[in-house]
Amino acid sequence: MYVSHFIQVMNLAVLRGEFPVNVRKFYGFKPSQSNVPPLNTEAELVEIGKGLIKGEKERTMSGGSPILSPKISLVNMHYDKFLEASNQHQKLKDNSAKANLKVASLRTKADEIILEIWNEVEAHFEELNLAERREQSMQYGLVYVYRKSEKESIKRFMQMSA
Structure with missing residues (x-):
């Protein structure tokens, strides 16, 4: 917001004739660019903010009067806060990506362990009929979820085995 406001104030000063056109x-x-450039992305904001801070310093060092509302020091302060937040956000995104990769790498091993436990529990109750086996297995934490297409065939199978 401060970056955009600074550009607008500079452009208005040019429009009023307080600054020459080439000050841009x-x-x-x-020099012909009198609109605020796009500030939609982080990269655009970083690049343009950096240019404003550097440009205002060079312009005032060459004898130009500073833009006072907002002062470049205020723009610089908010720009620095934005950079800090942006860097922190990037670190968090990187950490999240690393954690997701770690979880993904553990997924295969976890699936193998789950399958092994599942098979052991079902094997323990293999002498029971299907309905009793499933009931006993559920007490050990196995959860049977049927697809829509499987429900009818399982219902028929359960009736036959009962």
Whole structure:
């Protein structure tokens, strides 16, 4: 917001004749560019903010009067806060991506362990009929979830085995 406001104030000063048109070059803009450039992405904001801070410093060092509302120091402060937050966000995204990779790498092993336990529990109750086996297995934590297409065939099979 401060970056956009600073550009608008600079452009209004040019429009009022307080600054020459070529003052825009200090900030990395074309002299004919009187609109606020897109600030939709993090990269655009970082690049343009950096150009404003550098450009205002160069412009005032060459004798130009500073833009006062907002002062570049205020823009710089908010720009630095944005960079810190952006860097922290990137670190969190990187950590999240690493954690997701770790979970994905453990998934295969976890699936193998689950299958092994599942098979052991069912094998323990193999002498029981299907309905009793499933009931006993459920007490050990096995959860049977049927697909829609399986429900009818299982219902028929259960009736036959009962």
